[in-house]
Amino acid sequence: MSTAVLDQPLSRTGRPCASAREATRAFLARATRVRAPAQSASTDNVLLVVAELVANAIRHTNGPCALRLELLGDSIDVCVADHSPRPPEPRTPRTDGTGGWGWFLLDRLASHVRVRPGPDGGKIVCARLPW
Numbered sequence: 001m002s003t004a005v006l007d008q009p010l011s012r013t014g015r016p017c018a019s020a021r022e023a024t025r026a027f028l029a030r031a032t033r034v035r036a037p038a039q040s041a042s043t044d045n046v047l048l049v050v051a052e053l054v055a056n057a058i059r060h061t062n063g064p065c066a067l068r069l070e071l072l073g074d075s076i077d078v079c080v081a082d083h084s085p086r087p088p089e090p091r092t093p094r095t096d097g098t099g100g101w102g103w104f105l106l107d108r109l110a111s112h113v114r115v116r117p118g119p120d121g122g123k124i125v126c127a128r129l130p131w
Contacts, residue, residue, distance in 0.1 A: 004070070020067050075130055
């Protein structure tokens with residue numbers, strides 16, 4: 001049963017990644033009052049995954065996107081919905097600054113990553129992180 005939830009639409013203008021991180025910090029403060037994280041790095045890991053998923057939704061799609069966070073017992077689901085039906089395309093990480101680290105990062109930090117169709121024809125990318 002969920003004990004803490006955040007549903008946050010994200011604007012494509014302004015500072016959507018900063019807005020997502022601010023909303024996430026507030027959510028994590030509430031989540032900590034419900035259940036303390038099991039690891040000292042849990043808060044930073046959630047913030048990092050939120051930043052990665054939101055940045056990718058803004059960078060690689062058009063239209064609105066939304067962030068959903070949910071505390072589920074000993075884990076937190078981080079989900080970002082966008083209006084593109086195209087699944088993420090994992091790339092080999094590069095050290096020359098051209099990227100490719102996102103999926104690698106998700107695989108290392110999340111206990112489970114899934115991509116499912118969204119209700120509007122787009123997709124929802126979800127990562128479950130230990131809490």
